[in-house]
Amino acid sequence: MGHLPSSMGLGLPNLETLFLGRNELSGIIPSSISNSTRLSRIGLSENMFTGNIPPSFGELKFLRSLNLGYNKLTSESELPFVTSLVNCKLLEILVLGPNPIKGTLPKSLGNLSTSLELLDATGCQIKGVIPAEIGNLGNLVDLSLVDNYLTGSVPVTIGKLAMIQSLKISNTTIEGTIPGSICDLTNLVGLDLSKNKLSGSIPSCLKNISSLQSLLLDSNELSSIIPTTLWSLGNILILNLSSNALSGSLTQEIGNIKSVTQLDLSSNQFSGSIPSTTGQLQSLKELNFSNNRLQADIPKSFGDLLSLEVLDLSQNSLSGNIPKSLEKLVYLKYLNVSANKLRGEIPTEGPFANFTAEPFLHNDGLCGVSRFHVSSCRHTISTKHRFLYYGLPVMSSTILVAVFIIGLLRHRNKNRKLPIQVDSSPGVAHRRISYHEILQATNNLSEDNLVGRGSVGLVYKGILSDGMVLAIKVFDLERQGASKSFDAECEVMRNIRHRNLVKVISSCSNLDFRALVLEYMPNGNLDKWLYSHNHCLEVLQRLDIVIDVATALEHQTFKEKMIAYSL
Structure with a gap:
């Protein structure tokens, strides 16, 4: 010294x-x-x-x-x-x-x-106060006034700092609104106005700052809703709006900020459900929606957040089960879903093997293993058990009716000649569709167009240049039997036409590519409607489905007989 x-x-x-x-x-x-x-x-x-x-x-x-x-x-x-x-x-x-x-x-x-x-x-x-003359420093790149006793408001002249990339005025006592002139800082990478007394709404013009990677507005008195334009900040990495008085619902556009690694909306007044598109934020490491008024289920799509390390959904009104898809989050170190209305079995695999009881407290409907300090699931009737107790007799009756209908249909066919079955639904004309057209229609077989997976390939949604919407089943020729499966499906589908069967519009085949071009069914697949918690079918609707399936199967058997007869 x-x-x-x-x-x-x-x-x-x-x-x-x-x-x-x-x-x-x-x-x-x-x-x-x-x-x-x-x-x-x-x-x-x-x-x-x-x-x-x-x-x-x-x-x-x-x-x-x-x-x-x-x-x-x-x-x-x-x-x-x-x-x-x-x-x-x-x-x-x-x-x-x-x-x-x-x-x-x-x-x-x-x-x-x-x-x-x-x-x-x-x-x-x-x-x-921050003097208005600060706007004269037009070449400032980095300005930090953090941890001071500043009063007054953010001067409008701050918008003159055209070259600034980092602006930090946090942990002071400044008040007033966030000036719209701040949106003129188009080179801004980091903006920190946290821990102040700022009020009013978040400027929607922040979308103009496309370079923004860090936005910290937490611990203020901001109100109103989050402007949807905020979700267009494609380069944002850190977004913290916590500890304000923001309200309204979270929109599906939240899935647009795909680069974000830290997202904190905790301690506000958000209501409604958590958007399923949150599962598209696959770079997320920390997600905090705690201490709000969020309802409905935890989206199963959260299982796609494979980089997630911290997840806090506590102190809301979330219901439903804890998705088993969360077992795939191998990097998840911290989980808190306490103080909600969750029910059902707590998962035990993946990161759940390391969790204690604390993350699940104050959810009266949860059950599971003893280390979670909840009741055993043997004392509750699961969804499967409810089906066995109440749904199985109804479904058994439905199956008996379906078998009876199939029997009637086959008996009718035995007593008639083999006529040509006419498809009563509107026809879809056969047409030639090239490999190049398929690539254009599916955006080069983009994952964004993927609508289904099968044992021998993938199904994509495609839109032709004339606006026609198609389902394109592309066979994975590296899988054993895929080529034979394509040939077999072509043989069967070209001979079968029925209103309850998806129509084949065309096929495309070369040395390295096999695809069937089918009619696109916009309402999704049958599995979704029968087993998803988000879709509900009445017994009569399920009976109609069973009858339609039975009719299609009966027609297929009839056509096979007709083909054999012609040979």
Whole structure:
């Protein structure tokens, strides 16, 4: 530990660089340092200097960088050293904090060098308002006024900082609204206005800042809804809107911010259901929707968040089961779904093998193994058991009716000649569709067009140039038997036409590609309607389905007989 001599600089008039950081130096900074008139870079950070910051720094005409951070420096109330630095026309970097400087920012701040790129006054205990003149620093790239006692509002002139990339004014007491002029900062990468008293709504024009990667507006008094335009920030990595008074529902557009790694909307007043498209945010590592008014189920699509490490959905009104799809989240270290209305069995595989009881507290309907401190699922009637108790007799009756119908249909066919079955549904004309057309229709077999998976291939939704919508079943020729399966399906489907069977429009085949072009069924597959919790069919509707399936099977048997007869 030592001091800088009071004669510092007297014998070094040509000194250009002075770096004495991390040397445990104490005492005051001697004003004689300005006698080294050629000084361009000064680094005195991370020492224990006390006293006022000498205004004599303003005599250093060639000064480009001044770093005084992490000391115990103070200043007079109007920060005269800032005014003195106006003479340093080449100044590019000014680091003042943390230091207990106190005082207020003078209007002369706006007269600092137009070359200034970095101004850091973090943790300086500065009071008063941010002067409007700050907008004159048009070449600022990085501005930090974090951890101060600032009052007033964010000046509208902040929108003049055209080159700025990082703007941090957090943990102060500024109030008012977020000025719309902030949307003019089109080079902005990081915006931190957290831990203030800002009110009003989030500006919808933030969508104009396409470069934005970090947006921190948490711990304010913001209200209204989240503008849907916010979900168009395609490069956003960190989004924190927590601890405000935001309300409304979360929209499906949330799935558009696919690059986001941290998303925190906790401690607001959001209601409605969690959008299923949240499962599309596959770069997410931390997701926090806790302490809101969210309802309905936890989306099964959360199982697609394979990078997720933290998931907090606590203190909502979520119902339904904990999706077993969450067992796939191998990186999940923290889970909290407590204080909801969840029911059913708690999963035990994957990350659930490491969880204790705390994440599941205050959900009266949950059951599972003893280490979760919930009742055993043997004391509850699961959905499958309810089906056995109540649904099986109904389904048995339905099957008997279907068998009876099939018997009647076959008996009828035995007593008639083999007529040609006429398809009573509107026909779909056969047409030639090339491999190139299939690629165009499916956006080069994009996953966005994928609608189903089978044992021998994939099914894509395709739209031809004339607007015709198709289902295209592409066979995976690397799988054993796929080529034979294609030939067999072509043989069967070209001979069978029935209103209850999907129509074949065309086929496409070459040495490396096999595909069937089918009529597109917009309502999804039968499995979804029979077994999904999101779709409900009455008994009579299920009976109609059984009859239609039986009729199609009977017709297929009839056609096979007819083909055999013709041979």
